[in-house]
Amino acid sequence: MANNGRAYIPYEENHRLKQLGLAITVVNRGQSDAIVSLLNQSECALSLTTHGRGSAPNDVYAAFGIVSPSKHVVFGVLREEKWPEFKKALEKRFSVSNAAKGISYFVSIDALLGVSVYKMLANLQTLDSTMKKGKKAKKEGDMMEEKKEAAAPEEKKEVVEAPEKGKRYQAILAIVNNGYSDLVMNAARDAGARGGTIITAKGTGNKDIEKFYGIVITPEKEIVMILVPEAIRDKVLAAINLQAGIASKGQGIAFSLPVDDVVGVRSEEAEPSESNA
Numbered sequence: 001m002a003n004n005g006r007a008y009i010p011y012e013e014n015h016r017l018k019q020l021g022l023a024i025t026v027v028n029r030g031q032s033d034a035i036v037s038l039l040n041q042s043e044c045a046l047s048l049t050t051h052g053r054g055s056a057p058n059d060v061y062a063a064f065g066i067v068s069p070s071k072h073v074v075f076g077v078l079r080e081e082k083w084p085e086f087k088k089a090l091e092k093r094f095s096v097s098n099a100a101k102g103i104s105y106f107v108s109i110d111a112l113l114g115v116s117v118y119k120m121l122a123n124l125q126t127l128d129s130t131m132k133k134g135k136k137a138k139k140e141g142d143m144m145e146e147k148k149e150a151a152a153p154e155e156k157k158e159v160v161e162a163p164e165k166g167k168r169y170q171a172i173l174a175i176v177n178n179g180y181s182d183l184v185m186n187a188a189r190d191a192g193a194r195g196g197t198i199i200t201a202k203g204t205g206n207k208d209i210e211k212f213y214g215i216v217i218t219p220e221k222e223i224v225m226i227l228v229p230e231a232i233r234d235k236v237l238a239a240i241n242l243q244a245g246i247a248s249k250g251q252g253i254a255f256s257l258p259v260d261d262v263v264g265v266r267s268e269e270a271e272p273s274e275s276n277a
Contacts, residue, residue, distance in 0.1 A: 011115045018122045019080040020109045021260065024073065024171070025090070026052065026197050026225070027102035032072035034093060034100070039076040042086040045123040047076040052199040055185045055224070071197050073225070077121045080108070080260075087263045094264055103264030105171060105227060107257050168230040169259040174240050175201070178220035180250030187243035188226050191236040196226035227262070 023044075025035050032049045039047050052071040078086060083106050094101050112118045172193075174184045181198045188196065201221045228236050233256050244252040 011118075017118070018124070020112070020118075020121055021078055021080050021083065022107045022109060023076045023078050023083065023086060023104055024107065024225075025076070025102060025104035026071055026073050028099055029070035029072055031100055031102065032074050035072075035074045035090075035102075035104075036076075038086060038089045038093065039074070039078070041089065042078060042082040043123045044076045044078050044082075044086075045121050047074060049074050050199050052197045052225075055181065055196050055198055073197060073199055077109070078106070079122055080106075083261065087261065090263050101264070103227065103262065105169065105259045105262040107171060108260055169227055169262055169265075170230050170233040170256040171259050172196075172224075172226040172228060172233065172236060172240075172254060172256045174224040174226070174244070174252055174254035176222055176224070176244055176250040176252035178222055180244060180248075180252065181222040181224050183244035183248065183250045184224045184240055184252060184254075185226075187239040188224075188228075188236050191239035192232040193226050193228050193236050196224045199223050199225070227259070227265075 023039070027035055029051075036047050036049065050073050052073045054069040054071055087104070087106075090102075090104050112121065172188070174188075176184055178200070185193075185196055185198075199222070201223050202219050226236065237254055237256065240252065240254045244250040246253060
């Protein structure tokens with residue numbers, strides 16, 4: 001289609017898009033305001049905070065000096081280039097005291113719905129304001145910028161590096177009926193996981209799906225978030241499916257997300273505990 005006689009050019013073909021990701025941070029109850037403040041300092045445009053609870057055994061609480069099983073989970077959308085800055089601030093924050101300890105991991109976002117949503121989440125209002133003042137076409141302006149970058153000396157840029165081989169992590173999310181999160185955690189621990197964080201949610205079922213599969217999707221749900229080494233992901237997922245899968249009383253479903261980077265994991269020997277996930 002044409003707009004005022006001009007051919008429509010998709011936004012992504014006329015702009016260098018910024019990679020976005022979701023920073024998921026789990027901290028003790030009462031520490032979320034500090035995390036939101038750090039997110040804002042890293043130009044986060046949107047953050048959400050929810051209540052949760054840890055699921056690690058008492059001996060894990062004692063070993064890691066965990067103050068309380070009550071948790072806050074903070075979800076924040078960041079530009080990938082801002083993650084190292086946020087990660088460094090978190091490392092400093094987590095070192096303040098046992099109460100301030102937590103874990104955070106960064107998961108890349110593959111797609112977004114709409115240019116306006118992208119601009120808002122990427123926090124690009126300053127860039128767009130500058131571009132609107134220009135007289136030349138955006139495409140031509142981008143080409144000029146590319147020429148300038150090619151001519152200018154290469155600058156060192158801090159980038160997000162994937163965890164070293166053998167230290168990669170996956171975030172497992174298991175959704176079960178209310179009261180059945182213990183099934184998930186017991187299965188996950190038997191498969192090598194240390195702990196997770198549980199948050200409550202409301203489920204909405206498709207009546208046609210319920211009829212076809214002969215199940216009733218209850219609205220009260222629990223979401224168990226477990227950070228595990230990539231090496232044991234399949235084992236953990238299989239154990240959860242066996243003990244708390246869709247055919248069980250928990251009617252659980254589980255899936256995993258690749259994690260780009262983590263902060264707050266205390267040692268190579270100790271797998272992430274619920275204070276961290």
